Amino acid sequence: MTNTNAQILIVGSGPAGYTAAIYAARAGRRPVLIDGLLQGGQLTQTTEIENFPGFPNGRMGFELMQDMRDQALRLGTEMLSGEVVSSDLSSRPFRVTLDDGSEIRAESLIVATGASAKYLGLADEQKYAGAGVSACATCDGFFFRGKDVAVVGGGDTAAEEALYLAGLARKVYMIARRDVLRASQVMRDRLAAAPNVEILYGRETVGLVGDGKVEGAVLRNKATGGMENISISGFFLAIGHTPNTLAFPQLETDEQGYIRVGGRGQQTNIDGVFAAGDVCDPTYRQAVTAAASGCRAALDAERFLLANGF
Ligand SMILES: Cc1cc2nc3c(=O)[nH]c(=O)nc-3n(C[C@H](O)[C@H](O)[C@H](O)COP(=O)(O)OP(=O)(O)OC[C@H]3O[C@@H](n4cnc5c(N)ncnc54)[C@H](O)[C@@H]3O)c2cc1C
Structure with a gap:
């Protein structure tokens, strides 16, 4: 049965989302991850990845993402298909609504929805x-x-x-x-x-x-x-990117539309809401940097939950 009251809810199934899930699952938080329309994220759209460490002979993009998914699943992540269409982040538990009308509540939220090239x-x-x-x-x-x-x-x-x-x-x-x-x-x-x-x-x-x-x-x-x-x-x-933030209008963005993080790690302007990967990264936009910020976001979420009695 779907866990509709998550302690850590992750939106996005790219390297940032899966890495956040791996860390949150290993912390015993049984995270829920929402795939979005593009299961596995942008790397499933390409062929060979030669710059992700650990694969001396390279790895096909969709295989790399399947590996990350399997790892997150094995450690106890619940995966949901669907797309977040709106959210209410005005109070905890945060609420997000999926395209099938269902609602998921979460004590902490990691937005890892990527950015689409123009x-x-x-x-x-x-x-x-x-x-x-x-x-x-x-x-x-x-x-x-x-x-x-x-x-x-x-x-x-x-x-x-x-x-x-x-x-x-x-x-x-x-x-x-x-x-x-x-x-x-x-x-x-x-x-x-x-x-x-x-x-x-x-x-x-x-x-x-x-x-x-x-x-x-x-x-x-x-x-x-x-x-x-x-x-x-x-x-x-090289004419720009559009960060995928439509479902999260309460999150503060910079002039290019990227979610602003900072102060404390991957923290957004809302306490308990974190962003990771390309959606908050106008500069690097790489799989390994997205994965790294997913790790940071999960550790930040864990600290937030502990500080709030969870
Ligand atoms: C063709 C191509 C080749 C690339 N090659 C390389 C490479 O060789 N090496 C490298 O390091 N990087 C490469 N990149 C860049 C790399 O893919 C990105 O930096 C990386 O995927 C970003 O990860 P992410 O997790 O932030 O977002 P993404 O991979 O973009 O994943 C975003 C996820 O969010 C989901 N999502 C979006 N909106 C919603 C919503 N409303 N509700 C629910 N889910 C949502 C999507 O379905 C997707 O699963 C390439 C990119 C492209 C397009």
Whole structure:
């Protein structure tokens, strides 16, 4: 029978949520974890993970997440399928409502709902997903060593991604919609000093081409209206992320929409509510950092419960 009165309720089944569950379960808290629409989180959307420690030969993303799930289950986590659609965090026990209308109450809550990368909205982005299209240079750049790639975006993040890729790829095109970059002067200076970065100003991507994998992009030159082709093997989106916080409007976020944590570990603005993983991390957004913050959130929740007589 479903435990509808959890001491620790975890929302999200990515590396942050599963790691929080592993720690909370080992503390004897019998945590409840809600999967969300994407069981296993973002890593199930990719192929091989080569940078998660402990796997010298790499591990397929969905296998890694299944391992984490099995570990959390074995230690005593209760998994629920469903999505949180709303929450009331005004008093304890906190209450969350799932998409089937059921309600779960919890003395402490860990929000680990991740952040979704923004895409341009081109059908080709779906067509070549996992075949040259990526929203994470740190994750996938390694697969494009010695090749030509493009980064879409003109802000600091795009500049960072382009500079990271410049250390691996033969050539990096930066596709910027405007005639100037939004990136800070220091990042613009670094781009200017990188010999293999070329900025294509005033261009919009209209499509991708290739036989089963990305081999090129078609760009529209906004000044002339003409079409241009570039040959690339990798197409990296760097136009921002949307943290998944819709169901938790009472949580304070920063100007980009990431849940604010701090003061005491993964604590949010509400006592007893913690956040972990990409949903509160505008900077790193990696599986290992998400897992680490899931650990922190579970330890924080445990201390909170002890301090409150549970
Ligand atoms: C294609 C791709 C490749 C990547 N490759 C790598 C890599 O090689 N190495 C690396 O370290 N990182 C990689 N990353 C990044 C990595 O996947 C993320 O940093 C990591 O998954 C973040 O973990 P998380 O637990 O915070 O969130 P996520 O993995 O995003 O999981 C979020 C979870 O929250 C759930 N959820 C969301 N909203 C709700 C809701 N309302 N109710 C209930 N549940 C909800 C979702 O169903 C999901 O289970 C990659 C990402 C992508 C997209």
